[in-house]
Amino acid sequence: MFNDWQNLIDEMKAGSERALARLISRVENRAPGWLEAMKILHNMSGKAQVVGITGAPGAGKSTLTDKLTRELVTRGYTIGVIAVDPSSPFSGGALLGDRLRMTKVCSIEGVFVRSMATRGALGGLSLAARDVVKIMDAAGKDIILIETVGVGQDEIDVVKTADNVMVICVPGMGDGIQAIKAGIMEIASIFVVNKADREGANRTAAEIQMMLTMTSNPSDKKIPILKTIASTGEGVTELIDVLLEDLESEGGKKNWQEERAREEIFTLLEKEVARYVRGRWDEKGEMDNTVKQVIARERDPYSVVEEMLESLIADNK
Numbered sequence: 001m002f003n004d005w006q007n008l009i010d011e012m013k014a015g016s017e018r019a020l021a022r023l024i025s026r027v028e029n030r031a032p033g034w035l036e037a038m039k040i041l042h043n044m045s046g047k048a049q050v051v052g053i054t055g056a057p058g059a060g061k062s063t064l065t066d067k068l069t070r071e072l073v074t075r076g077y078t079i080g081v082i083a084v085d086p087s088s089p090f091s092g093g094a095l096l097g098d099r100l101r102m103t104k105v106c107s108i109e110g111v112f113v114r115s116m117a118t119r120g121a122l123g124g125l126s127l128a129a130r131d132v133v134k135i136m137d138a139a140g141k142d143i144i145l146i147e148t149v150g151v152g153q154d155e156i157d158v159v160k161t162a163d164n165v166m167v168i169c170v171p172g173m174g175d176g177i178q179a180i181k182a183g184i185m186e187i188a189s190i191f192v193v194n195k196a197d198r199e200g201a202n203r204t205a206a207e208i209q210m211m212l213t214m215t216s217n218p219s220d221k222k223i224p225i226l227k228t229i230a231s232t233g234e235g236v237t238e239l240i241d242v243l244l245e246d247l248e249s250e251g252g253k254k255n256w257q258e259e260r261a262r263e264e265i266f267t268l269l270e271k272e273v274a275r276y277v278r279g280r281w282d283e284k285g286e287m288d289n290t291v292k293q294v295i296a297r298e299r300d301p302y303s304v305v306e307e308m309l310e311s312l313i314a315d316n317k
């Protein structure tokens, strides 16, 4: 079975996009052997630059991602795109528009596009996105763009793992300020006022500038604010210049990587411990009974967890 994984990894290394797609699916589905495969893929990765593109629905993230991808490709970069689709229990999937737009980018040589559902990712969205990033990185993609709606902790966790985070705002309605309020400000590397063909772009840029001035220290790195018209591509060249400059500057990236690796280890540990303990209890068939006892106030969940941890330690003595 493991030979199978190794074959896929070899094919991916040789440039097969089909192998890349299959590796991602298998890891997403936690197919047997996925952990062993990730061990290898981790050691093959570490070269790609990861860029988060976030903002309110309709701000123009997909349009901008498309334009950024095209220009980066003409500049000689290979690109991976991860579209974290807004899905709901009602629609249960990607917005059709996104799929269509992304399909166009898909057909460009050197570009690999993958969409991910917001819900249902095994191990949680941010861990799942990290796996996909790592696999694309191992496949040799230079830059990985992650498009995600800038709402909700899950999405914020996803962009937190990026080397550069672009926050996309639009003129009017205080949208710029709204994005800032959503708690994204601390992780923004670049602010983009898209739809600059609309009235009020300068005002929105000024509002963002004011917020930044108010909340930052004079010693903080200056956060650029750029205007774009994603639909025509205006401002995209300048945006890419600023992005590449930021990616090349070493400013604090090392610390950031340490923090990220630490967080990754602990997140994996939490998942694995929980999975193990759960498995043991399911095996013993005690879980249903315990749940009933907790509801009936015969037992409390705190002691249950204590007991689970004790049995975990006892198991491994």
Ligand SMILES: Nc1nc2c(ncn2[C@@H]2O[C@H](COP(=O)(O)OP(=O)(O)O)[C@@H](O)[C@H]2O)c(=O)[nH]1
Residues within 6 Å of the ligand: 055, 056, 057, 058, 059, 060, 061, 062, 063, 064, 097, 098, 194, 195, 196, 197, 198, 228, 229, 230, 231, 232
């Ligand atoms: N007027 C104008 N419309 C834009 C611009 N960028 C994107 N759009 C349009 O805004 C709508 C939403 O864009 P989309 O990229 O799907 O936004 P997303 O939800 O953030 O991914 C689409 O109809 C785009 O054509 C722009 O710069 N100016």
Ligand SMILES: [Mg+2]
Residues within 6 Å of the ligand: 061, 062, 063, 098, 147
């Ligand atoms: Mg979109």
